[in-house]
Amino acid sequence: MTGHIAVVGAGLVGSGWIIVFARAGLSVRVFDESQAIRARLVQELRENLEDLASHGLIDDVQGILDRIDICQSLESAVRGASYVQESVLERVDVKQAVCAALDRLLDERAIVGSSTSGIPASAFTEALTNRERFVVSHPVNPPYLVPVVEVVPAPWTAPETVEATCALMSEVGQVPVRVSREVEGFILNRLQGALLREAWALYEEGYASAEDIDKTVSEGLGLRWSFIGPFETIDLNAPGGVRDYAQRLGPLYLSIARSREDPRAWSDDLIGRVEDERRRAVALSDLPKRRTWRDRRLMALAAHKAAQRKQSST
Amino acid sequence: MTGHIAVVGAGLVGSGWIIVFARAGLSVRVFDESQAIRARLVQELRENLEDLASHGLIDDVQGILDRIDICQSLESAVRGASYVQESVLERVDVKQAVCAALDRLLDERAIVGSSTSGIPASAFTEALTNRERFVVSHPVNPPYLVPVVEVVPAPWTAPETVEATCALMSEVGQVPVRVSREVEGFILNRLQGALLREAWALYEEGYASAEDIDKTVSEGLGLRWSFIGPFETIDLNAPGGVRDYAQRLGPLYLSIARSREDPRAWSDDLIGRVEDERRRAVALSDLPKRRTWRDRRLMALAAHKAAQRKQSST
Numbered sequence: 001m002t003g004h005i006a007v008v009g010a011g012l013v014g015s016g017w018i019i020v021f022a023r024a025g026l027s028v029r030v031f032d033e034s035q036a037i038r039a040r041l042v043q044e045l046r047e048n049l050e051d052l053a054s055h056g057l058i059d060d061v062q063g064i065l066d067r068i069d070i071c072q073s074l075e076s077a078v079r080g081a082s083y084v085q086e087s088v089l090e091r092v093d094v095k096q097a098v099c100a101a102l103d104r105l106l107d108e109r110a111i112v113g114s115s116t117s118g119i120p121a122s123a124f125t126e127a128l129t130n131r132e133r134f135v136v137s138h139p140v141n142p143p144y145l146v147p148v149v150e151v152v153p154a155p156w157t158a159p160e161t162v163e164a165t166c167a168l169m170s171e172v173g174q175v176p177v178r179v180s181r182e183v184e185g186f187i188l189n190r191l192q193g194a195l196l197r198e199a200w201a202l203y204e205e206g207y208a209s210a211e212d213i214d215k216t217v218s219e220g221l222g223l224r225w226s227f228i229g230p231f232e233t234i235d236l237n238a239p240g241g242v243r244d245y246a247q248r249l250g251p252l253y254l255s256i257a258r259s260r261e262d263p264r265a266w267s268d269d270l271i272g273r274v275e276d277e278r279r280r281a282v283a284l285s286d287l288p289k290r291r292t293w294r295d296r297r298l299m300a301l302a303a304h305k306a307a308q309r310k311q312s313s314t
Numbered sequence: 315m316t317g318h319i320a321v322v323g324a325g326l327v328g329s330g331w332i333i334v335f336a337r338a339g340l341s342v343r344v345f346d347e348s349q350a351i352r353a354r355l356v357q358e359l360r361e362n363l364e365d366l367a368s369h370g371l372i373d374d375v376q377g378i379l380d381r382i383d384i385c386q387s388l389e390s391a392v393r394g395a396s397y398v399q400e401s402v403l404e405r406v407d408v409k410q411a412v413c414a415a416l417d418r419l420l421d422e423r424a425i426v427g428s429s430t431s432g433i434p435a436s437a438f439t440e441a442l443t444n445r446e447r448f449v450v451s452h453p454v455n456p457p458y459l460v461p462v463v464e465v466v467p468a469p470w471t472a473p474e475t476v477e478a479t480c481a482l483m484s485e486v487g488q489v490p491v492r493v494s495r496e497v498e499g500f501i502l503n504r505l506q507g508a509l510l511r512e513a514w515a516l517y518e519e520g521y522a523s524a525e526d527i528d529k530t531v532s533e534g535l536g537l538r539w540s541f542i543g544p545f546e547t548i549d550l551n552a553p554g555g556v557r558d559y560a561q562r563l564g565p566l567y568l569s570i571a572r573s574r575e576d577p578r579a580w581s582d583d584l585i586g587r588v589e590d591e592r593r594r595a596v597a598l599s600d601l602p603k604r605r606t607w608r609d610r611r612l613m614a615l616a617a618h619k620a621a622q623r624k625q626s627s628t
C-alpha cells in the first residue's frame with residue numbers, strides 16, 4: 001500500500017482498530033467528531049498498549065504511538081489514505097452521512113471498510129459514486145486480541161475491493177473470513193445466535209442454570225473451539241472424519257433441530273430470571289472490573305496461542 | 315468416600331476416566347471384557363501420563379500408575395467400590411446387560427455413573443433393583459483435559475445420587491453440570507448441535523467455505539468461550555449487562571432464528587462437499603496425527619488455564 005490508514009470514529013471499536021494497524025507498522029490517521037474523544041485518545045491508547053506490552057504481546061509502545069496522528073478534520077485524516085476503517089455509530093443514517101462524505105474525499109483506488117456488526121453495506125452505500133470500493137470489515141472487540149474479521153461485500157462491491165481488504169487484514173495480523181454475500185448477522189453472529197437460542201431455550205425449560213449452561217461451554221465445548229472450528233472438531237471426532245461423523249450423528253442432530261422448530265422471543269420474564277442469576281454472580285457495578293478481567297484473559301490467551309503457533313512452526 | 319473407584323470398560327473413554335480418578339489420588343480398579351485391552355492398558359496409560367507430565371500437568375507418573383489395578387473379572391473390580399464409572403460400548407443392549415450385572419454386585423450405597431453421550435439412563439436402568447443409584451455422568455474426551463461432566467438423572471435417580479456424583483466430580487477436579495432431567499443430547503451436544511446446524515446451513519447456501527466458518531469460531535467466538543460461557547459473554551457485551559444485551563439484540567437473534575424454521579438433514583451431497591474440503595486440508599491418513607496435535611493443544615491450553623486460575627487466586 002502506498003498511502004496511510006485512516007480510522008474514522010474512535011470509540012471502542014475504532015480505537016481497537018488503531019492499535020491493530022499501528023502495531024503492524026502502518027501509519028494511522030484518526031478522526032472522530034467528538035472533541036472529547038480526540039482529546040483523551042492518545043492517553044487511552046497508551047494505557048491499552050502498555051497493558052499489551054505487559055503481556056508480552058508488543059514491545060515498542062512509543063514506536064506504535066509515533067505512527068498515530070489524531071486529526072482535527074475528516075478530510076485531513078482521509079486524504080491520501082489507501083484504506084479507511086469506518087467505525088462510527090451503528091445507525092444507518094449516521095453511516096450514510098459519513099460514507100457520503102468519505103465518497104467525496106477518497107483517493108482514486110482507496111477502499112472503505114465498515115466496522116458495522118449488523119447493517120449490510122448495501123444499506124448505506126447504494127447511492128455513492130465509488131460504491132464498488134465500500135465493503136464491510138466486521139471485527140470482534142477488541143480486534144487487537146480477537147483476530148477474526150468478516151469481509152462482506154454489497155452486491156456492487158468489486159471483487160478487487162474484497163481481495164485487497166482481505167490481503168490488508170492478513171498483512172496486519174488479523175484473520176479475514178470471506179462472506180460471499182450479505183446475510184443478516186453475517187457468519188459470526190449467526191453462529192453465536194444459534195448457540196444462544198438453544199442456551200436460552202434450555203434455561204427457559206429448566207434443564208440447567210445459566211451458570212451450568214455456561215460451564216458446558218467454558219469447561220467443555222469452548223476449549224477445542226479456541227483453536228479449531230466446528231467442522232474440524234467433528235472431522236477429528238470420528239475415526240473416518242467428517243463424513244463418518246455426519247452419518248453417525250446426523251440423525252441425532254436433526255432430531256434435536258426438529259425439537260426447536262418454533263423460534264420464540266426471549267420474554268421479559270425469561271430475561272429477568274437470567275439477569276437475576278447473572279447479578280448474583282457479578283453485581284452490575286462490578287461489570288467494568290469483570291470486563292477488564294476478561295480482556296486480560298484474552299491477552300493471556302493471545303500470548304498462549306502465539307507461543308503455540310511459534311512452537312509448531314519450529 | 316470409603317471405597318475405591320471402579321472403571322468398567324477401558325476403551326478411549328474409560329481409560330480417560332482412569333487417569334482422572336487416579337490423578338486425584340483415588341484407588342482405581344478397572345475391568346474390561348477384552349483381554350487385549352486389559353493386556354495393553356498399563357502401557358497406554360503410562361504413555362498418556364508421560365505426555366501429561368511433559369506438559370507440566372502432573373508430576374508423579376509412577377505414583378498414579380501405582381493406584382490403578384487391572385482386574386480379571388467384573389466382580390473383582392466392582393466389589394467394595396463407592397463409585398462405578400460405566401464406560402462400555404454405546405449400545406442400549408450392552409448398557410442394559412452391564413448395568414444388570416452391576417446391580418447385583420454393587421455395595422450398599424455405591425453409585426454408578428454412565429459415560430453415555432446419548433442414551434438416557436432411563437433406557438437401561440428401569441428394571442434394576444438399585445436404579446435410584448444409577449445416573450449419567452457424561453464426559454468429553456479426553457476427560458483429563460476437558461473437565462466438564464454432565465450429570466443427568468433418570469426419573470428414578472435419587473437426588474442424593476446426583477449430589478454425591480457432583481461432589482465426587484468436583485473432588486477429582488472435573489466440573490459437574492447438573493441437568494435437571496433427561497433431554498435428547500443433554501446440554502452440551504444440544505449447544506454443539508445448534509451451532510453445527512447453522513454452520514452446515516451457511517455452508518450449504520454458499521456463504522463461506524468450511525475453513526472460513528471454522529475461523530469465525532477458532533479466531534473469534536471460541537476465544538472467549540474457552541473461559542466464559544455464552545451467558546457471561548453477552549452479560550459483559552452490553553453496558554447494562556445481559557438484560558441490556560437481550561433488549562438490544564433479541565430482535566436480531568429472533569429474526570435469524572426465524573430464517574431457520576425448517577430443519578434439514580445434512581444431505582449426502584452436502585456432506586461430500588464438506589468432506590472434500592476437509593480432506594484437502596488434512597488427508598484421511600493424517601487424521602490420527604492431527605488428533606495427537608489437537609490433544610497436545612488441549613494439554614497446553616489446560617496448563618495455560620491452570621496458570622491463569624493460580625494467578626487470579628493469588
